[in-house]
Amino acid sequence: xxxxxxxxxxxxxxxxxxxxDKKIEFFFDVNDIIVPLHQHTGAxxxxxVNVNDKVLMGEKIGDCDAKVSSPVHSPISGEVVSIENxxxxxxxxxxxxxIKNDKEYKLHESVVKxxxxxxxxxxxxxxxxRESGIVGMGGAAFPTHIKLTPPPNKKVEYLIINGAECxxxxxCDYRLMVxxxxxxxxxxxxxxxxxxxxxVIFGIEENKKDAADELYKIIKNKNLSNIIDIVIxxxxxPQGSEKHLxxxxxxxxxxxxxxxxxxxxxxxxxxTTLAIKEAVCDGMPLIERVLTISGSGVKESKNVKVKIGTxxxxxxDYCGGIEGDLRKIIFGGPMMGFSSYTLDVPITKGTSxxxxxxxxxxxxxxxxxxxxxxxxxxxxxxxxxPMFIDMYSRIEDFDKAKDFGALDCIECGACxxxxxxxxxxxxxIRYAKNELIKRKK
Amino acid sequence: MKDNKVIVSxxxxxxxxxxxxxxxxxxxxxxxxxxxxxxxxxxxxxxxIIITSIVTSILSEFLYQVITKQKITIKDGSAALTGLLLxxxxxxxxxxxxxxxxxxxxxxxxxxxxxxxxxxxxNPALFGRAVIFLSWTAILNKWPKPQYNFFKYFTSTTPYITxxxxxxxxxxxxxxxxTSLYKDLFFGNIGGSIGETSKLxxxxxxxxxxxxxxxxxxxxxxxxxILTVAVTSIILKQDPLFHILSxxxxxxxxxxxxxxxxxxxTNLGKIIYGIGIGALTVIxxxxxxxxxxxxxxxxSMNVVTPFLDQLKPRIFGTGVKK
Numbered sequence: 001x002x003x004x005x006x007x008x009x010x011x012x013x014x015x016x017x018x019x020x021d022k023k024i025e026f027f028f029d030v031n032d033i034i035v036p037l038h039q040h041t042g043a044x045x046x047x048x049v050n051v052n053d054k055v056l057m058g059e060k061i062g063d064c065d066a067k068v069s070s071p072v073h074s075p076i077s078g079e080v081v082s083i084e085n086x087x088x089x090x091x092x093x094x095x096x097x098x099i100k101n102d103k104e105y106k107l108h109e110s111v112v113k114x115x116x117x118x119x120x121x122x123x124x125x126x127x128x129x130r131e132s133g134i135v136g137m138g139g140a141a142f143p144t145h146i147k148l149t150p151p152p153n154k155k156v157e158y159l160i161i162n163g164a165e166c167x168x169x170x171x172c173d174y175r176l177m178v179x180x181x182x183x184x185x186x187x188x189x190x191x192x193x194x195x196x197x198x199x200v201i202f203g204i205e206e207n208k209k210d211a212a213d214e215l216y217k218i219i220k221n222k223n224l225s226n227i228i229d230i231v232i233x234x235x236x237x238p239q240g241s242e243k244h245l246x247x248x249x250x251x252x253x254x255x256x257x258x259x260x261x262x263x264x265x266x267x268x269x270x271x272t273t274l275a276i277k278e279a280v281c282d283g284m285p286l287i288e289r290v291l292t293i294s295g296s297g298v299k300e301s302k303n304v305k306v307k308i309g310t311x312x313x314x315x316x317d318y319c320g321g322i323e324g325d326l327r328k329i330i331f332g333g334p335m336m337g338f339s340s341y342t343l344d345v346p347i348t349k350g351t352s353x354x355x356x357x358x359x360x361x362x363x364x365x366x367x368x369x370x371x372x373x374x375x376x377x378x379x380x381x382x383x384x385x386p387m388f389i390d391m392y393s394r395i396e397d398f399d400k401a402k403d404f405g406a407l408d409c410i411e412c413g414a415c416x417x418x419x420x421x422x423x424x425x426x427x428x429i430r431y432a433k434n435e436l437i438k439r440k441k
Numbered sequence: 442m443k444d445n446k447v448i449v450s451x452x453x454x455x456x457x458x459x460x461x462x463x464x465x466x467x468x469x470x471x472x473x474x475x476x477x478x479x480x481x482x483x484x485x486x487x488x489x490i491i492i493t494s495i496v497t498s499i500l501s502e503f504l505y506q507v508i509t510k511q512k513i514t515i516k517d518g519s520a521a522l523t524g525l526l527l528x529x530x531x532x533x534x535x536x537x538x539x540x541x542x543x544x545x546x547x548x549x550x551x552x553x554x555x556x557x558x559x560x561x562x563x564n565p566a567l568f569g570r571a572v573i574f575l576s577w578t579a580i581l582n583k584w585p586k587p588q589y590n591f592f593k594y595f596t597s598t599t600p601y602i603t604x605x606x607x608x609x610x611x612x613x614x615x616x617x618x619x620t621s622l623y624k625d626l627f628f629g630n631i632g633g634s635i636g637e638t639s640k641l642x643x644x645x646x647x648x649x650x651x652x653x654x655x656x657x658x659x660x661x662x663x664x665x666x667i668l669t670v671a672v673t674s675i676i677l678k679q680d681p682l683f684h685i686l687s688x689x690x691x692x693x694x695x696x697x698x699x700x701x702x703x704x705x706x707t708n709l710g711k712i713i714y715g716i717g718i719g720a721l722t723v724i725x726x727x728x729x730x731x732x733x734x735x736x737x738x739x740x741s742m743n744v745v746t747p748f749l750d751q752l753k754p755r756i757f758g759t760g761v762k763k
Binding site for chain 1: 446447448449450451452453456457458460461462463464517557558559560659701702704706707750753754755756757758759
């Protein structure tokens with residue numbers, strides 16, 4: 001079978017998929033849940049409950065009228081203890097609803113199984129997705145109902161299901177594809193109804209071929225193999241980047257500043273696809289997610305399904321606690337994730353991993369001057385020259401940084417990974433980007 | 442939990458283990474066989490030249506940084522590498538005081554005055570070579586014959602037995618191309634600069650670098666140079682293999698022109714840079730004042746590098762048909 005990839009740029013860090021063969025475990029038994037009101041890209045939600053209110057599992061507790069927004073639901077039944085600002089995995093603060101778990105997990109009346117989903121039309125399906133608070137679960141947490149509504153003049157030819165999971169350490173998407181393959185395909189069928197694409201293509205990295213086999217079995221059984229394809233991709237970072245997944249699969253480049261539907265594509269993560277199935281068929285809003293806990297700083301590495309809003313500290317305790325001298329706490333993958341100074345952070349819809357690193361993974365390097373070796377330019381999947389953007393950003397010449405394509409940077413971190421002078425390239429490029437975006441406003 | 446020891450930093454959180462200092466060290470090691478061959482062919486004086494050059498380079502960097510109250514950076518290994526490269530490009534009969542002047546000029550003028558590692562615009566070692574070569578041409582443009590006797594030149598009071606290098610013979614029109622000439626050129630049984638004679642050992646160093654990591658030396662530059670030299674010499678109706686194997690072309694193309702700091706960063710830039718070096722080398726060899734032109738060709742193209750860096754590659758998602 002032909003293995004596809006994007007040609008120029010990319011790196012291949014050690015995969016470290018330690019948790020690959022660990023079945024997803026359920027960890028719901030916590031005392032408190034902290035649900036952030038603003039865990040998606042877009043406008044923050046307003047709380048719909050007050051302190052001391054009783055809430056039920058699946059009950060909507062935060063929403064907002066803005067177009068780009070996504071409501072949040074109570075992941076458990078219990079009592080609202082407080083509504084206060086808490087730090088999130090991204091390092092930003094958000095108003096959060098703290099709920100005391102009564103451990104009864106009583107369902108809210110709005111959560112009802114739908115027997116006949118075939119009768120639902122496009123608008124109804126999109127409405128269910130919106131009301132269920134579904135956002136992209138790969139990390140960016142962009143509201144899914146917006147993503148599924150391309151402008152009417154754009155035709156969606158390809159629906160691409162992102163199962164690349166190119167970040168080292170992370171295995172949650174892989175486990176979902178193996179354990180929930182049937183439900184993922186059901187999710188795809190719902191997406192097909194909304195988008196009416198010519199073709200659906202699963203993109204899966206070569207190191208997860210068995211997941212592709214599982215999915216293929218289901219697709220064949222359902223007689224969908226004429227419309228749903230599975231493509232094996234080369235194991236290379238950032239293969240799971242939307243733009244590079246599209247480039248690898250259909251060979252087109254998303255125009256600079258454009259979106260996937262400009263080349264007739266929509267990309268959905270496998271986790272999101274599963275959440276869509278659960279919302280539409282089971283009536284269950286997005287209140288749980290699977291994440292990978294890994295790294296040498298945690299006693300036992302696991303794939304765990306938790307309630308959104310579970311404190312990271314509780315998850316680490318569930319995995320046997322911290323082992324050794326903890327040096328870094330990372331939410332997400334090691335290439336694009338956010339580092340945090342504390343474990344008192346709730347898991348959000350976009351948190352795909354929690355990595356605890358010790359000296360084994362973390363090396364502190366001194367930042368040396370750029371020696372112009374060009375490794376960063378060779379590794380950049382956006383064909384940029386990070387060394388020059390970095391240079392202009394540091395002297396605050398943002399116009400020059402823009403000339404060199406600062407705004408096209410996807411912050412994948414390949415340049416920072418390969419730099420022998422250990423320069424903080426992503427940090428300084430991000431600085432230039434933020435300044436340029438600020439200026440636009 | 443010791444929260445206070447946790448590091449918060451920007452992504453990425455994992456790093457490729459190779460460091461700039463390691464790259465310098467690896468290139469240094471790759472050059473050692475050629476350096477040892479120089480000592481073996483020309484004796485003790487060469488050993489002293491190499492040591493003097495390296496020590497003076499490191500010392501110049503150290504003292505400059507002490508005096509100007511800058512951070513001491515000799516640990517990054519770049520000064521030592523400059524010292525070794527400089528020694529390998531000079532004549533085996535260079536007096537030690539002269540190499541010391543060359544090394545300090547290389548480090549202080551070409552490198553530190555422009556801002557240190559990464560900021561120099563010409564190759565420091567080649568700059569140092571140019572300084573002493575142009576200042577004392579009469580002494581340095583003479584090339585001793587290899588004697589393979591460690592103490593011979595050093596102990597004897599007689600001056601060096603100098604020889605015409607193959608390039609000298611080429612310039613005077615007395616060159617006889619033969620299989621044994623190719624052999625001598627390849628294995629290093631000829632007169633010439635300390636480290637340039639044995640092409641075999643220089644290429645072995647490159648193989649060593651490749652076995653360790655494929656990304657230390659970008660072969661685009663040396664290959665373009667060699668190809669251009671071949672094409673240019675064919676145009677001039679001369680023997681391409683002779684041009685490739687003689688003088689400092691191999692050490693220059695693989696070890697000097699590939700210096701990260703002074704070569705272009707883009708692929709297109711690298712190819713133009715390589716073509717420039719290759720063509721200038723053959724032109725200087727044929728029409729210049731000196732019989733050898735690799736070092737001047739590289740220095741000339743170093744100066745062009747900032748302009749070649751303006752050739753930005755196409756950014757992903759731009760200039761494509763929608």
